[in-house]
Amino acid sequence: MSERVVGSGAYDKKAPTGLRARIRALALRSEAFRGFSLLSPTLGFMILVLAIPVAILVAFSFWTQVYLDFDKTFTLSNYIAYFQKPIYNKLLWKSIRISGSVTIATVVLAYPMAYFIAFKVKKQKLVWLILITVPFWTSYLLRVFAWKIILGYNGVINSGLGSLGLIKEPLQFLLYNPAAVVITLAHAWAAFAILPIYVSLEKIDRSLLEAATDLGDGPAIRFLRVTLPLSMPGVIAASLLVFIPTVGDYVTPKLVGGTTGIMIGNVIQSMFGKANNWPMGAALSVISMLVITLLVTAFLWFTKRVRKGVA
């Protein structure tokens, strides 16, 4: 083999000096510096459209509406009004109850589906996952509307049962009540519950299940002792992902809730519409967010304790 020249000229550059070099050195030494500079546009944008507006929202809640303008003197009158008119509080807790029912229904119904895809589907996982997620990327408004026409007085169920001769009069109780809201929301948010549960089930090390079987557990016991606990992070994520946004929903109550199915979101929306009291709307939003945050924190603390207890 002929002699190879070791080290070509391109490699014999001198080390540069000066400010550019110092910044380079910092970039070299600090991975954090490089990472954050890459992250900064996105982070900056999110701060602009998320943190700042929320701060302004909080600020607004302390102001008052004067016709078309705002009196910017600091006042707690909106918050006082919240406690003075019991309707607000009642509505908030009613919304929470509705969202709670939706969450429970959705998660419970979604779990077996996620389990099926994670454990029982061998080759077609991709197909199933696409089938599950695709409907939920499509228009939320249309999906809610679909339930309106299904549950309506002259809607699909009533006319279908009527034409089959099963009922004489259309069923009144299907639409324009909290139950309709729950059904519609449960349907609309199903995929958001399936995916997190699926992910945590998929991550479970299969050899753990084999070990449990080897040590004597039957399938049902094994599910309760191994699978379910290990999938809890997914269940918790799913619960939060469904509960939090649905508390503030107003499209569904508006289309299928009628007068009895109204939720706090409707009132907030009207503050920015007909009722024209923006600061009040802001205050209601802030209070709702605080209550949601407290409930979520309590929920997380509780589940953490339960998991520690079980372990």
Next chain:
Amino acid sequence: MTNNHIISIHDVSKRFGQVRAVNEVNLDIQRGEFFSLLGPSGCGKTTLLRMLACFEAPTDGEIYIDGQPMSTVMPNHRPVNMVFQNYAIFPHLDVRANIAYGMRKAGLSKTELNARVDEMLDMIKLSGYGARGATELSGGERQRVALARALIKQPKVLLLDEPLGALDKKLREQMQLELRALQKSVGITFIFVTHDQEEALTMSDRIAVMSAGKVLQVESPMRLYESPNCRFVADFIGTMNFFDGALRDVADGIALVDAGPLGEIKARVESDPPLGEVVVAIRPEKLRIAFEAPSDAANMVEGSLGPSAYLGDRSHFYVNLPGHDQPVAVASQNVERLASGTFEASRTVWLTWTPEAVVLLPRE
């Protein structure tokens, strides 16, 4: 920085939070050397290698390559190249494009570049594979492509991060010899990271044994094996029998050691070690086993035979010494044809060894 050191590592440390992955390492590596960093998982060898490649920056200390400090040079401007543990072959390019990848700025014409790539393909014995997609290659083939991709740039130093770990045994042994031959013919300094001590012994000019971020010993394979400087190195390389002892006297290069169950033994020493507590270390192959009491021997002890294993060319014995809780490992060449390969346990045997066979290590 002496002119023959291509790499100088000066007091280099690397901290990740509270953990010191690399702890005040000083190393000088010669031009044209096949140098190995050897140690168990987590000892810091890969971190050290990555600092040489500039994928990590030292928290303290400085690295010099060919006399230049590397702290202000970006990874793509260093005169080193790396072969990654999982090869990092670009899946969207074919073999040819992979090998030629780093030559974009070299200013070669298309024909020149093609000729060079062909040369490299010949060197790694994959001529004709140029148009193959990267995903169609086997592990061994990918490893060779990774090598070619780095060597085509003629770096001053080639860094290899456990490149043979993913290969099966036969292929690994073959690649060890090929890599060694390649290094010798190309003349580039290789820095090789591995946790396999046999691999390091086979291929290296010098080995640095690392543990917990520190370099314990830097020697040629032979001296590392025959003269380890501490218990960790002695234990990590090959097998070793250890006995606690006390150094009583040194005269004319022979030390007298009171070695408990071994009795009073003589050990050859090079310099004058201090008297006091020591660890006596003897390799299994340096112990002779006899089934009758020997007439004269510099060192001798009586014991009873434990389990034994017949390996064809040699036999392994475990001998129980009264007063020593571990059985002593003995490896013995079967120089005569044996009638049967089994030996009754508990029969009395004698172990003998020369003073040159003993290594004295500090007590830690």
Next chain:
Amino acid sequence: MSTIAMGRGAPGKRWVNGLAVYAVLYLVFIYVPVLFLPLFSFNDSIYVAFPLKGFTLAWYGKMANSPGLIAALSNSVRVGATVAVISTIFGTLAAKAVTRYRLPGRGATVGFIMLPLVIPGIIMGIALLLLANFVGVKLSLFTIGLGHMLVTVPFAMLVMISRLEGFDKNLEEASLDLGENGWTTFWRVTFPLAIPGLIASLLLTFTISFDEFILAFFLAGTDVTLPIYIWSQLRFPAKLPSVLALGACILAASFVLVTFAEWFRRRGVQVKTTSGV
């Protein structure tokens, strides 16, 4: 071992079949309500009721001739396309920073960026409305787009994180090692490998923006997007069937786009990625 295998007899099989039946029923539950929209859009009656009266394409014709529809559609497409491109860029940068570098406070940063996914839409819409009012910006398609980005950037980031996590970190290091700088490495290595993820992100974010109603409702000026148009038509019972026709078209288009997106995205990426979205 054999005793355990024998345990998989009839009871195990029954479980599996039961679960499969459940899965199919669940799929039916998910798809059927939505399928009523296209079903009744072909029905020759202004009432959405059984029995079906006859097949007609009249509603589609009426829909196509509705004033304001074309304008709303074109607005939605323009907003959607812009939002898709910009949020994919933002999401990709963030995903790269998060997956390739050790950042202090990484969990908190990612959590913060994902926050819009768990805040009720109405609250975000209001907050942005107040911001616009505070700063003095008029409501328009621009404000709608800004609001949409609030939701699409986290999704884009999620998609790109799962894509980037799926491929070898060493590839970029190898490129740097061989002499390329950060920028050329991106073009020669990262970008080609990320393309399926980028396509998926573009399609998904477009669809989200196209279908998004709540934020658009709060942040719209005189120009409206398609969902707002639909909302305004819901008040008129006579217009119901043409709304159904419009809905059916939107559903079909979304279905196609999202199927493409998901197929692209999950192709070749191990299903066991940490985000799993």
